[in-house]
Amino acid sequence: MKTMHKEHPLTKNQQIIFDLIDKSPEPMKAYSILFNVQKKGIKAPLQVYRALDKLVEIGKIHKIESRNAFIACHNSSCQVANATAFSICEVCEKVTEISSVGLSKYLANFKDKDGMKYSKYNLEFFGLCKKCR
Amino acid sequence: MKTMHKEHPLTKNQQIIFDLIDKSPEPMKAYSILFNVQKKGIKAPLQVYRALDKLVEIGKIHKIESRNAFIACHNSSCQVANATAFSICEVCEKVTEISSVGLSKYLANFKDKDGMKYSKYNLEFFGLCKKCR
């Protein structure tokens, strides 16, 4: 059996920024995050980007690539930091993380023409959410 | 029966920029495109971005969101401008457009928890290409 990963606690900056993103009902952009944490002593873009990089790396948040924005993981602290799927409403910009066993199995097992398999992927679906339909 | 869409020819700027991207063996970034077309009279970022926007819209090129780069469509002038899939090598950055009937059918028919279907999506697989393995 594989050794369990130790749960590294977040550092101060990482915790501040994670809390903010986690509370947000929508994906947050880096400079909006910066604006919101300046009262807590985080003053420079780099401090934000460094925390974001780390949080993405450990799977606590994900980056919505098409929007340059960050959202907290809602798959119980994602086992699949590197295998993400989202739905994005093109009208109200609501973003939802998709957790479908079927989908993740299909994609994890997908082989391209060369027989190549990919454990890491990012999928973004676009459409209209319930409200906007 | 609906009127057939006329194939609007590309404008001068669009053609110049499409030709450049189409000839490139790798995805091109906007400012690299700009640099390469300045001798042809395209001098400002906006001229590039406007052409890129249009080319993306009509499906002649796709944007690789995780790389902020643009690649010509290789699915015979993509019927699926809005349903794209790519594999990306994390070492050499080689990008390949995936054209798999199985994959596109699966994704086009995928329903989320709310029964929502999405005709539009972008999927980026990450791994190592043949050479880099």
Place this chain on the structure above:
DNA sequence: TTACATGGTGTTATATTATAACAATTTAAA
């Protein structure tokens, strides 16, 4: 023809997103 709408162009300026480089400090192993 003339008016008008649409889409493309050229231009300057500016906004937004992200990283380089360096010094200091904290943390966790060895």
Place this chain on the structure above:
DNA sequence: TTTAAATTGTTATAATATAACACCATGTAA
């Protein structure tokens, strides 16, 4: 305790993208 690794703070700058406005070309309707 010594050392290595990670994190922080800071200033400056790079890279990506859009706003605003004037002008021009083309197609369509009055």
